Amino acid sequence: MQGFVNRHLFADTVDSRALTVPAMVFHHMAESGEYSGTVFQGARETGCFRLKVGTGPGQVNIDLANLAPVYEVGAGGYAVFHVSGGAGGFAVVIARQGYVFDTRKLQAGDLFAVTLMRPGAYTVRNEVTGETARVLVAGAAADSLAFNITVTDQSMSPQQVEVAGGQGIVFRLEAPAALTLRPAE
Amino acid sequence: MAHVTVAASQKAFTKTLDFLRKNFRLQKSATVKQGRLTATYDLAFHLENGTIELRNDGTVRIKELDIKWDKLKLRLGVDIPEIKVGGFCIIPNPFTGGCAVRAPEIKVFSANPDITLNLDLGSSVHTEVSVTARPELKYFTNPERHPADSDHDAREHGHPHQWRIFIHPSQVDLDLFDVADTAGDLLKQAAEDAVNSALGGQPDWAKKAIKELVGSAIEIFRKALDLPDDLSEWLADLLKHTLGLTNLIIDAVGNYYVNNHPIALEDPFPILPATQEGLIPVLVPLRNLSVRINAQELVVEADVGV
DSSP: OGGGBOGGGGOSOEETTBBOTTEEEEEEEOSOEEEEEEEEETTEEEEEEEEEEESSOSEEEEETTSOOSEEEEETTEEEEEEOOSSSOOEEEEEEETTEEEETTSBOTTOEEEEEOOSOEEEEEEETTTOOEEEEEEEEEOOSOOEEEEEEOSSOEESSEEEEEETOEEEEEESSOBOEEEEEOO | OOSEEEEEEHHHHHHHHHHHHHHOEEEEEEEEEETTEEEEEEEEEEEEOOEEEEOTTSOEEEEEEEEEEEEEEEEEEEEOOOOEEEOOEEEEOTTTSSEEEEOOEEESBSSOOEEEEEEEOTTTEEEEEEEEEEEEEEEEOOTTSOTTOOHHHHHHHTOOEEEEEEEEEEEEEEEEEEEOTHHHHHHHHHHHHHHHHHHTTOOHHHHHHHHHHHOSHHHHHHHHHTOOSOHHHHHHHIIIIISOHHHHHHHHHHHHHHTSOOEEEEESEEEEOOOTTSOOOEEEOEEEEEEEEOSSEEEEEEEEOO
């Protein structure tokens, strides 16, 4: 019976450079074209795919734990990199004609979303600038509310949010960032 | 006009009721699947109480016969639908007011659990049946009677042929099938136990978080099975109709009498007993038997013949 619970959903540590079940990255695909995608776990390459940007939906969900060979998204839409199950720890690089996007180096305009289940206080840290914020998780809720934190090169705002387990926390980047969440000391 | 008339009073019929109460036992288990629900029952019951009445319309009526549940266990396997978190809006659509980009949903359970509830309802269900029956005559040729035996020999050896009068049910009614309100409480507790079991070795905070997500244990089952507010009524309907206990009880009680415990008349019939002086009993063969019932007695009439 224990195997029934998606235990990786209940992780208490999240890192935008190594995506796991609670964490996902949203990247704006402005330019049409065909991109190559490579998936890593640590230094090890675990898979690849093609991403066609042109006509298509406004969003494509790319499950790094269950890759398909080809994905399509409309120009101006978003590629969403997420992990449906397993230990995760994935990073993605997509490239085309000199253009490179690496989830280990998030840029302004990217979004990083987290779903925390475990109650407690967490410290959010931008590993690029050293800036921190605080997230408090209490209880759990089945609704689809999300709370926003804006990340600049000098701060995170608001400095503290309070959420219920299962609700979303969306980090809207206005500067390069690499975000971690860990239980507060 | 009949040569022989034998009558049995209502009191004599009490013996048939006693026999039913003493000997009838039913034991059965079965499984029924309906939608998300797989229900298995394991039951055993006997009969108690009841009154017997002879009636002028030629029938025998047994009333208020209680079904006593020696065992009434129910196992409910429920296929729980997927429970997910996430799906929140990342980028609203300014034109429609909806959502342009949404976070993917994440499954709370890595595999859909089939959660099992175990219920012991033996003391929560009160059931009564009544039986309306008519007499039915059959002739029993005793296979143990030796071909060389005379009628007296056969009687002495305990193997005479017989006329047998069976009480043949023409109607069995389930007068009462009541599930106590406490059964609803049993169901809630069983749901709680089942969910706790499914969450197994998870830490308490994880169990709490999941329960806060999906509501109480009984809410999980209400949504999965579309349960009404009155859980006892739902259980009663499940038992009576979905699991078919109404028909099971009616058929079992009805069929029991068909071939069991007749009122037996020896053939030939001893119209005079043996005497102390050594005279053997006087036996006369019975032919053209007929049976009728009125409010006072059962009357058997026959011709004496060869």
